[in-house]
Amino acid sequence: MSEFRYLPMTEEDQQEMLQTIGVDQLEDLFADVPDDVKFQGQLEIEPALHETALMKEMNRLAGRNVNIKDYPSFLGAGVYEHYIPSVVNHMLLRSEFFTAYTPYQPEISQGELQGIFEFQTMICELTGMDIANSSMYDGPTALTEAAMMSCGVNKKKEILVSRAVHPESLEVLKTNAAGQNLHVIEVEEKDGLTDMDDLEAKYSENTACVVMQYPNFFGQLEDLERAETTAHQSKSHFIVSSNPLSLGILQPPGEFGADVVVGDAQPFGIPTQLGGPHCGYFAVTKKLMRKVPGRLVGQTTDENGERGFVLTLQAREQHIRRDKATSNICSNQALNALAASITMSALGKYGLEEVAEQNLQKAHYAAGVLQDAGFELETDKLFFNEFVVRLDTPAAEVNERLMEKGFIGGLDLGRFYENRRHDMLLAVTELRTKEEIDAFASALEESV
Numbered sequence: 072m073s074e075f076r077y078l079p080m081t082e083e084d085q086q087e088m089l090q091t092i093g094v095d096q097l098e099d100l101f102a103d104v105p106d107d108v109k110f111q112g113q114l115e116i117e118p119a120l121h122e123t124a125l126m127k128e129m130n131r132l133a134g135r136n137v138n139i140k141d142y143p144s145f146l147g148a149g150v151y152e153h154y155i156p157s158v159v160n161h162m163l164l165r166s167e168f169f170t171a172y173t174p175y176q177p178e179i180s181q182g183e184l185q186g187i188f189e190f191q192t193m194i195c196e197l198t199g200m201d202i203a204n205s206s207m208y209d210g211p212t213a214l215t216e217a218a219m220m221s222c223g224v225n226k227k228k229e230i231l232v233s234r235a236v237h238p239e240s241l242e243v244l245k246t247n248a249a250g251q252n253l254h255v256i257e258v259e260e261k262d263g264l265t266d267m268d269d270l271e272a273k274y275s276e277n278t279a280c281v282v283m284q285y286p287n288f289f290g291q292l293e294d295l296e297r298a299e300t301t302a303h304q305s306k307s308h309f310i311v312s313s314n315p316l317s318l319g320i321l322q323p324p325g326e327f328g329a330d331v332v333v334g335d336a337q338p339f340g341i342p343t344q345l346g347g348p349h350c351g352y353f354a355v356t357k358k359l360m361r362k363v364p365g366r367l368v369g370q371t372t373d374e375n376g377e378r379g380f381v382l383t384l385q386a387r388e389q390h391i392r393r394d395k396a397t398s399n400i401c402s403n404q405a406l407n408a409l410a411a412s413i414t415m416s417a418l419g420k421y422g423l424e425e426v427a428e429q430n431l432q433k434a435h436y437a438a439g440v441l442q443d444a445g446f447e448l449e450t451d452k453l454f455f456n457e458f459v460v461r462l463d464t465p466a467a468e469v470n471e472r473l474m475e476k477g478f479i480g481g482l483d484l485g486r487f488y489e490n491r492r493h494d495m496l497l498a499v500t501e502l503r504t505k506e507e508i509d510a511f512a513s514a515l516e517e518s519v
Contacts, residue, residue, distance in 0.1 A: 074507060122373045131209050137474060143507040144479040147457050148288070149210065149237055149335065149497025150343050153316070154426065154501060156417040159340045168409055173402070174368075177381045178213050184380035187368040190352075190412040197318045198332040199325025200354035204365045206408040207351030207400065210335030211240040212471065214312045214396055215247045216353065216364045217331040218280055222253050224362050227279035233258045233265040234289035236312060236488040244282075253279075263289035263449045263459060271301050280308040280331075285324060286317055289496065290434070290457030291450055295327040303328065314338060315352065319427030322364040331355050340414030341407050350407035360384070364398035429501035431457035433508065437499045440512045449494070457498045459484065465518045466495040472518035 080175075085097070094100060101109070120128060139152050163169065167182055174180030187205045194203040207213040218230045224265055228246060232241060234257050241257070248255045259266045265283060267508075274281070281302035285293050294312065302309035311324035311330045317336040324332045337349040355363055361384060369383030418426060434456040437446055441460055449459035462469055466483035473480040485492030499508065 073331040086338065089342060089472070097476065099251045101285070112254070121290045122419045134317055137434055137479065139479065142474075142479045143476055143503060143511065145481050145497045145499065145503070145511060146479050147500075148482040148496055149239070149337075150346055150349070151338055151498060151500055152343055152502055153338050153455075155340050155342065156414060158417050162413050163406065163410050164479045168406065171405070173246070174382065174405075177379065183405065184368050184382070186409045186412055188370060188380050189416070189496075190408045191368060193412065194315070194336075194352045194354050197315050197323060198329075198352075198354045199323030200332050201357040202330070202363065202367070203352060203354040204363050204367050205403040205405070206336070207353050207365060208334070208404060209347060209351045210312065210333065211237065211243040211351075212400070213333035213335070213351030214282065214310070215244045215309045217308075217333050218244055218282060219247060219251065219253075219299045219398060220359070220362050220364060221280035221310065221331070222251070225279045225307065227307070228252070228258055229254045229275065229277045230280055230282065231256050231258060231270065231273060231278050231307075232282040233260065233270070233284065233287070233293075234489060235263065235265050235286045235289060235291075235293070236282060237262040237288045240284075240312065260287075260289075263291045265293055265298070267294060267297055267301075269300065269450045274301050274304065274307075276305045278302075278307045278368050280310050282310045282312070284312040285321075286314060286455040286457070289449065289459050290454040290498075292321070292453055292455070295324060299328040314455065316423070316427055316430065319423040320431060321427075321455070325354075325356075329361065336408065336411040339411035341410050347406060348404065350404040350411055354502070362402040426501050432497070433501065433503055434458060434497075436505070437497065437503075437508045437512070440508060444512055444516050446515070457496055459494050459496050460515075462493045462495060462519050465492045467486070467492070468517045469495065473511075473514055476514040476518070478514050480515075488493070 089095065089097065104394055108297060144152050168186070171180070171183045174183045177184060191203040191205060195201065207216060214236070222228065222230065230244070230253060234241070234242060245255050258273060259269045264287070270281070281298060283293050283295065283298055285295060287293055299309050308330040309328060310333065311322055311329045313332055313334045315334055316337055332354045335354050336348050341349055353363065353365065367383050368380055371379055371381055373379045415423060434454065438458050442448060447461040449461065460481070466485060470480040470483060479499035481495040483492070484494040484496055
């Protein structure tokens, strides 16, 4: 028995392939590469290990990492530790889903297609929108695609975006906008909220869309009603990026008149897993149905009148409409979307509401404990599961001390804002216990 578990080819296989293409050795394939740019000598890497030794070594290295299983985490900022029902992996890892490819052939893909259809349906119910696509790569991609779509539909060049939107989403948006010669205009934030006066001052007839986040990057709830009034003055689109879990208790953006609602479905059954892969969602009003990037699954009937599911409105980017495309997205995160669907189904309407309520209550409890300990918060208004605490010591230094005490602290806002090096964005989800919150508050007092 070989000591190696996976052998992509034997030496005989390799020689046969080289002979077929007419070369004697592997190095001949790189003959066109100039010698002065080729690496000379041997790479200084460890010799190959057999499977057992390799697993031991990888586990040893992994054990050096701090992880959320051993350390209570108060880090959020777009990626959160939430309860994942055990049924998720039981379903997700079935080979029918785990190894499934693009469902272009509906006659052999009904399970996959129905899973996507249910995801679309539940996203619509959460957001208050008419149509949702089968998913996007992640939240920032979804937000960017929404803005690109809006500019394509409105034939306008300006994107008005709040600085209370996640900074990484803003960077993705700027990168994509530059490639299409679009202008991103940033609206200032004040005390953790979008400056509505600045929004109104910067809005013009050239504005294709107004982009906001709800709850925003700092955890606070924006005045969507006032923003919608501004956005629709000149037939611009109103785009809202939203944490879908918060919509278990918050009024959905669709009821505020949003044209597009996007976000990341990571809070629903998708692990933090080093920041990705996750799953974006994208929901619109019916009038934008034919402009949605990516793919849509629709419900139909077969020749016997039986219910069935198919990819629909397929004259899209990856097919006959390429010359008119405003997006290069032609795939989706089907497996992660399925994880989100299973989680939403397992929790149910009332379970989802309860989880959202726990996030709200525990975050406000934590804020109260910290205030009682003498810490200053950025706001005492309503927020969801995140809030900003102001420290006397730089947040980066405080996080190092918290780590030594067995806690993963919040996000150092100095990472994104030069004037916020003493501000920490804390996230408190339903998984944090009262004992953990109280212990964290004590550790934070000792660390500043």
